[in-house]
Structures are given as structure tokens and as C-alpha cells.
Amino acid sequence: MKNPLLKRPGREIFSDLGKSIALFLFLTLTIGFISGFLVADGSMSAAYDQSFEKYNIEDGHFTLSAEISKQLKDDVEKEDVTVYPLFFKDFTLSNDHTVRAYKLRNDVDRICLMDGRFPSDDNDIIIDRLYAENNGIEIGDSIDFDSKAFKVCGTAAFSDYSALFKNHTDMMFDANKFTVSAVTDKAFDNLDQNKLKYNYAWVNDNRDLSGKEKSELSDKIRDVLASSGTVTDYIAAIDNQAIIFTGEDMGSDKVMVTTLLYIIMVVIAFVFGTTTKNALEKEAKTVGTLRASGYTRGELIAQYAAAPLLITLTSAVIGNILGYTFFKGIVVNMYYHSYSLPAYETLWNGNAFIMTTVIPCLIVLFVVLAVLFRTLRLPPLMFLRKELSSKGKNKVIRLKRKSFISRFRLRVIFQNIPSYLTLFLGVLFAGVLLLFGMMMSPLLSHFKEDVISSEIATYQYVLKAPVEVEDGAEKYAVCSLENEKGEEILVYGIEKNSKYFDKELENGKALISTGYADKYGVESGDTVTLSEKYGKGSYDFKVSGQYRYPAAMSIFMTREDFNRKFDKDDNYFSGYFSNQKLDIDEACVATVTTRDDLTVMADQLEDSMGKMFYLFYVFAIVIYILLIYLFTKQITEKNVTSISMLRILGYEAGEISRIYNYTTGIVMLVSLVISLPVSCLIIKVIYRAMMMDYNGWLTLYFAPWIWPTMLAIGLACYLLVYFFQTKRINKIPLGEALKSDE
Numbered sequence: 001m002k003n004p005l006l007k008r009p010g011r012e013i014f015s016d017l018g019k020s021i022a023l024f025l026f027l028t029l030t031i032g033f034i035s036g037f038l039v040a041d042g043s044m045s046a047a048y049d050q051s052f053e054k055y056n057i058e059d060g061h062f063t064l065s066a067e068i069s070k071q072l073k074d075d076v077e078k079e080d081v082t083v084y085p086l087f088f089k090d091f092t093l094s095n096d097h098t099v100r101a102y103k104l105r106n107d108v109d110r111i112c113l114m115d116g117r118f119p120s121d122d123n124d125i126i127i128d129r130l131y132a133e134n135n136g137i138e139i140g141d142s143i144d145f146d147s148k149a150f151k152v153c154g155t156a157a158f159s160d161y162s163a164l165f166k167n168h169t170d171m172m173f174d175a176n177k178f179t180v181s182a183v184t185d186k187a188f189d190n191l192d193q194n195k196l197k198y199n200y201a202w203v204n205d206n207r208d209l210s211g212k213e214k215s216e217l218s219d220k221i222r223d224v225l226a227s228s229g230t231v232t233d234y235i236a237a238i239d240n241q242a243i244i245f246t247g248e249d250m251g252s253d254k255v256m257v258t259t260l261l262y263i264i265m266v267v268i269a270f271v272f273g274t275t276t277k278n279a280l281e282k283e284a285k286t287v288g289t290l291r292a293s294g295y296t297r298g299e300l301i302a303q304y305a306a307a308p309l310l311i312t313l314t315s316a317v318i319g320n321i322l323g324y325t326f327f328k329g330i331v332v333n334m335y336y337h338s339y340s341l342p343a344y345e346t347l348w349n350g351n352a353f354i355m356t357t358v359i360p361c362l363i364v365l366f367v368v369l370a371v372l373f374r375t376l377r378l379p380p381l382m383f384l385r386k387e388l389s390s391k392g393k394n395k396v397i398r399l400k401r402k403s404f405i406s407r408f409r410l411r412v413i414f415q416n417i418p419s420y421l422t423l424f425l426g427v428l429f430a431g432v433l434l435l436f437g438m439m440m441s442p443l444l445s446h447f448k449e450d451v452i453s454s455e456i457a458t459y460q461y462v463l464k465a466p467v468e469v470e471d472g473a474e475k476y477a478v479c480s481l482e483n484e485k486g487e488e489i490l491v492y493g494i495e496k497n498s499k500y501f502d503k504e505l506e507n508g509k510a511l512i513s514t515g516y517a518d519k520y521g522v523e524s525g526d527t528v529t530l531s532e533k534y535g536k537g538s539y540d541f542k543v544s545g546q547y548r549y550p551a552a553m554s555i556f557m558t559r560e561d562f563n564r565k566f567d568k569d570d571n572y573f574s575g576y577f578s579n580q581k582l583d584i585d586e587a588c589v590a591t592v593t594t595r596d597d598l599t600v601m602a603d604q605l606e607d608s609m610g611k612m613f614y615l616f617y618v619f620a621i622v623i624y625i626l627l628i629y630l631f632t633k634q635i636t637e638k639n640v641t642s643i644s645m646l647r648i649l650g651y652e653a654g655e656i657s658r659i660y661n662y663t664t665g666i667v668m669l670v671s672l673v674i675s676l677p678v679s680c681l682i683i684k685v686i687y688r689a690m691m692m693d694y695n696g697w698l699t700l701y702f703a704p705w706i707w708p709t710m711l712a713i714g715l716a717c718y719l720l721v722y723f724f725q726t727k728r729i730n731k732i733p734l735g736e737a738l739k740s741d742e
Contacts, residue, residue, distance in 0.1 A: 031319030036327025038352035116154025131179035288383030437616025442703035493562025515697035
């Protein structure tokens with residue numbers, strides 16, 4: 001004869017099909033998305049890692065003010081590296097976008113063709129795939145610069161520009177307004193020679209050096225180059241954001257989504273745990289009878305643990321299938337919309353299977369077994385008496401004189417404290433996700449508004465050589481230093497009574513930008529020490545206060561102090577502030593900073609992560625609805641007898657719902673109110689840790705409308721569930737009350 005208990009798991013699943021389907025769908029979609037994410041991330045990370053050897057990516061590059069001499073090249077190559085010319089020219093399009101033109105690369109930093117063909121005619125050009133996608137440029141379209149029209153013959157991923165950083169010191173890459181490109185050698189030579197940058201890449205002869213050895217070798221090369229006095233830019237690949245940012249971001253994404261999965265699984269495991277505990281309480285007499293009849297604890301544990309484990313395992317298997325098929329494509333498109341990655345091949349990811357199938361099942365099994373072991377250790381007699389507590393009967397809390405309904409609701413809360421605690425944790429988790437998704441768009445908009453309102457001038461010109469102009473322009477000096485973290489800090493020398501800089505500067509002291517102060521905790525009276533990027537000099541700055549300039553990490557002093565500190569002539573200047581575009585020979589201009597350049601970080605984050613923000617919205621709302629539904633349903637089931645008795649006494653379904661579901665609503669409202677400040681504190685910690693890895697600083701900002709909106713979303717989810725639970729109460733038969741012998 002077959003064991004009758006074997007039918008129990010299936011009966012448990014189908015007897016409460018609504019709950020089972022809700023948990024199954026939520027787990028399947030969650031595991032499916034995260035499995036797809038891990039598969040896509042693993043496959044694209046492998047393609048990214050292999051690209052270093054496949055495309056012979058540089059170990060670093062440097063820019064000189066003139067073509068490298070044979071002696072200097074020989075001195076550099078004595079360090080067991082090979083130097084390659086990698087000249088480029090930057091051009092500004094009519095829409096103020098920047099095109100960086102290279103010759104076709106055959107030896108170093110080779111190009112991965114994504115669509116079309118490589119240039120074969122002098123009018124052909126191949127551009128970055130992501131820039132083309134963002135700007136609606138197709139093969140056959142024309143790009144005009146330097147008084148020439150180039151036909152786009154293909155799109156590609158440039159191996160040394162997987163993230164489109166125009167400068168390695170930029171706060172964020174810009175795939176909307178900046179692109180790299182390649183033309184034929186002849187076409188490149190015919191472009192304006194005044195734009196030529198003498199850029200050189202080096203590749204280590206020993207490709208198996210450790211990170212420390214690469215860093216030491218890079219320092220040696222920098223020292224050799226610094227002695228020439230011609231270095232204008234220098235960066236090792238291990239520090240080059242255009243090369244390493246993508247790999248680091250994909251690595252951090254993997255940690256983030258796996259952590260997200262495990263937090264969700266712990267919440268769901270506690271849902272299964274409380275559901276299992278309620279099932280034991282509901283079937284206490286049956287369990288007691290089975291134990292008295294000779295069934296072992298192990299047999300009962302196996303049967304009660306089977307349903308949660310079966311739902312989790314089935315969800316994991318189907319989720320992994322969806323991950324390798326449907327969700328993988330979504331994640332790949334998200335990555336391709338953010339980064340200029342080469343072509344990839346889908347790889348089997350054993351770790352993804354373990355993370356999304358084995359570990360979730362173990363988490364659920366551990367929590368459910370803990371509940372079962374704790375409960376089933378009680379003797380059969382206590383189950384028969386429905387006294388599922390080894391401490392005997394709990395002392396009834398004496399309630400002050402209140403209305404019957406109020407006391408009833410309090411009793412419901414006291415009887416369901418574990419369920420409500422789990423509900424609070426779920427609401428808190430969903431609140432963190434929802435807050436993160438809701439805060440980022442207004443934060444970026446606020447940052448852009450702040451940048452625009454605090455800009456020093458509409459145009460900031462940096463000159464290659466001093467040029468005198470009029471038109472209301474004001475001279476200033478600027479140089480780039482770095483702090484102890486290696487982050488670039490701009491040091492400005494401003495006119496004493498500047499008409500562009502609206503704060504008074506004290507002689508011998510400096511102001512720091514608010515972002516610098518926020519990020520590194522610098523206060524008035526502190527001394528900031530900065531060092532030269534390509535030299536050994538260091539400089540101390542006495543801080544007298546802050547200046548609202550969120551666009552960059554900056555220090556401001558008088559031009560007189562600037563020239564004295566950096567040993568410049570009294571009349572030295574390196575640029576102009578102006579609210580009008582100046583008529584200056586382009587050959588004399590190094591860079592022009594406009595409003596678009598200042599807001600590039602916010603623009604790029606909004607473009608590349610906009611879809612992710614909405615994903616957090618949806619995910620948080622689903623968690624809200626699921627948790628409220630499960631716990632409201634669970635509390636209703638736990639009190640079926642009491643509800644049935646209330647119906648016999650003449651209470652309507654709406655009145656009973658106001659007792660039980662309103663109670664859950666009160667707990668939900670309290671959980672929402674408490675979770676708001678707690679979510680805010682958690683986000684502040686996460687945000688600060690996240691921003692410390694970036695160059696620059698985005699000041700944390702919560703739009704005022706976020707808090708009432710979060711409350712409204714939580715309550716709307718509750719009202720949706722309340723509607724269905726009221727109908728459920730109406731279906732509870734009156735005879736349930738007669739089944740109780742208490």
C-alpha cells in the first residue's frame with residue numbers, strides 16, 4: 001500500500017492554487033531575469049576579457065607635444081614594451097558632437113566590425129556602433145566635418161573605447177555626443193594637421209604580468225617620459241576608464257543582482273516558513289494523530305517541506321530556461337545600449353545555475369526545515385490539544401477598555417506578529433528598490449539644473465598659447481592636479497573682482513567646490529594637498545569655504561595666488577570665461593567647455609540606466625502586491641473559524657474585512673511610514689559607497705514628491721489586494737465554525 005502522505009504536497013499546492021501560482025510566477029520571473037542577467041553578463045564578460053588578447057589592447061598610452069624622438073622611443077622600449085603610433089584628431093560637428101578620427105588600426109587596439117565594412121575609399125568612415133544607435137545614424141549616411149563629407153560604411157566596437165570616455169578624467173562616458181572613428185591613412189593625412197595629437201600606445205612584451213608588476217612598469221615608463229618634458233597626457237590601461245570601466249561595471253552588476261536574488265529568496269523563504277507553520281497549526285490534530293500512529297518526524301518533515309521545495313525547484317528550472325532564451329536577450333540589449341562591446345557568444349554558465357537554482361532551493365529548505373524541526377519536536381499529545389508551544393499557553397495580554405472592533409484588531413495583530421514582521425521586512429526591501437528607482441531621474445534632473453544655474457560662464461576656453469581677445473571675455477588660469485585617491489582636481493586662478501565668479505576670494509586661501517567637500521568631508525580651515533599628475537611636485541591649499549560648483553571637483557583661488565603658487569609670470573593666464581562664443585583661431589584652442597559638457601554625466605546615466613530605473617519601479621510594486629496578498633490571505637486562512645462564527649452572528653463580509661483586512665492595512669501603513677526614513681538611510685549608505693568609485697560627485701537629492709508617492713503606491717497595492725480578500729471572506733462557509741470543538 002502506498003504511503004498516503006505522498007499525495008499531500010500535490011494536494012497542498014492545488015488546494016491553494018492562487019497562492020501557489022503567485023509564488024511560482026514571482027520566483028520564475030525573478031530567477032529568470034537574474035539567470036538571464038548572469039548568463040549575458042558571463043558571456044559578455046568573457047568576450048570583453050578575451051578582447052585584450054584578441055584585439056591586442058594597449059597597456060597604456062601617452063600624448064606628447066611633438067612627435068616622439070628616436071632616442072625617447074628607444075628609452076621607453078628598453079622597459080620591455082613596444083610603442084605604436086596611435087595619432088588622432090578631434091573634430092566638432094555642426095550639432096556640437098565630437099568625432100575622434102584615427103587611422104585604421106592593424107597592430108594595436110584593433111577594431112571589431114559589427115556591421116557593414118571597413119573603409120576602403122578616402123570618403124569612407126567607420127564609427128562607433130553605440131553612437132550610431134543613439135543618434136539614428138545608419139550605414140550609408142553622411143557625416144560632415146573639416147569641410148568634407150564622409151560616408152558611413154560600417155559600425156564597430158573600438159577595443160580601447162568599450163566605454164566612450166572622451167577624456168580619461170571625465171566623470172562619465174558620453175555615447176550620445178562623442179564617437180571614435182577610423183578612416184583610411186590618406187584621408188587621415190588630408191584632415192586638418194592643426195588637430196593632430198601625437199598619441200602613442202604601448203604594449204608590454206610580457207603579457208602575463210601581475211597587476212602590481214604592470215603598475216610598477218607604468219611608473220617606470222612615466223618617469224622616462226617625464227624627463228623629456230613633452231608629456232601632455234599619460235594613462236596606463238589599468239587606470240584608463242575607457243578600457244576598464246565596462247569590465248568593472250559588469251563585475252559590480254553581477255554582485256548586485258546575486259545579492260538582490262538572495263535577499264528576495266530569504267524573504268520568500270520566510271513566506272514559505274510562516275505558511276508551513278500555519279499549515280501545521282491548521283492540521284495540528286491530524287499531525288498529532290499521524291505521530292501517534294507511528295509516523296516519524298522525518299516522514300512528516302519530508303512531506304511538509306516538499307511543496308515549498310517543489311515550487312522553488314520548478315520555478316528555478318523554468319526560470320533558467322527563460323533566462324537562457326528570453327531574458328538573456330533583454331540584458332544583452334541593455335549592455336549594448338550602454339557600452340561599445342564586441343560581438344559575443346552565449347556560454348553555458350555553471351555558476352549561474354548554482355546561484356539561481358541550487359542556492360535558492362537551499363535557502364528555502366533551510367528556513368522551512370528550521371520551522372518544521374522547531375514545531376515537530378513537540379509530543380503528539382500537544383498537537384492533539386493544538387498547543388503548539390513548548391512554553392505552554394501564552395499569557396493573554398490585557399487590553400484597556402476599547403471598542404470591541406479595536407480590541408479584536410489588536411488580538412489579530414498579536415496573534416500574527418511573525419507574519420507582520422516578515423511583511424515589514426518585505427515592505428522595507430521593496431521600499432529601498434522603489435526609492436532607488438524613483439530618486440534617480442529627479443536627482444539627475446536636479447543635478448543638471450544645479451550645474452546650469454551655477455555655471456561660471458557659458459563658454460570656458462582653455463588655450464594652447466596665449467591669445468588676446470576682447471568681447472567681454474575674462475582671463476583665468478587653470479591646471480589639473482590629483483588628490484591622494486588619484487582623482488583629477490581642477491585648480492582655477494580667478495580674477496580678484498571677477499564678473500563671472502560671484503564669491504569673494506581671500507588672498508592666500510582657496511575655496512573648494514561643494515562636491516569636493518561632500519565627497520571627502522573637507523571643511524573650512526582644513527588643508528588640502530594635491531600633487532602633479534606627471535611630476536613629483538605637491539601643493540597645499542588652505543580652505544576658507546565652499547563654492548557651489550557641482551560640475552567638477554575644483555579648487556578656486558585668485559589668479560595672483562595661482563601664478564605665485566605655480567611659479568608663473570604675473571600676467572600668466574591659460575583661458576577665458578565668456579558668455580559669448582569667441583573668435584579665436586582653432587589652432588590656439590585646446591578645449592572649449594560648454595553647458596553640454598558640464599551635464600554629460602547626468603545625460604549619459606539617464607540614457608543608459610533609464611530602463612533600469614523603471615525595472616526597479618515594477619519590481620518593487622510586484623513585491624508589495626505579492627507580500628500583501630500572501631500575508632492577508634494567510635491571516636484570513638488562519639482565522640477561518642472565527643470569520644465563520646462572525647458570519648453566523650450576522651456580520652457582513654465587508655464588516656469582517658474591516659476587522660481583518662483593515663488590521664493588515666494598519667500594519668501596512670505603519671510599515672510604510674517606518675520604512676521611509678529607514679529606506680532613506682540605507683540608500684544614503686549605498687549611494688555614497690557607489691559614488692566613491694566614480695570621478696566627480698552627484699549630490700544626493702530626494703524630490704519632495706517621492707515620499708507621498710511611495711505611500712500612495714503602497715496603499716494602492718493594499719487596496720487592490722483588499723478588494724480580492726473581501727470577496728474571499730464572503731466565500732467562507734458558515735459550517736466552518738461548527739467544525740471546531742473548542
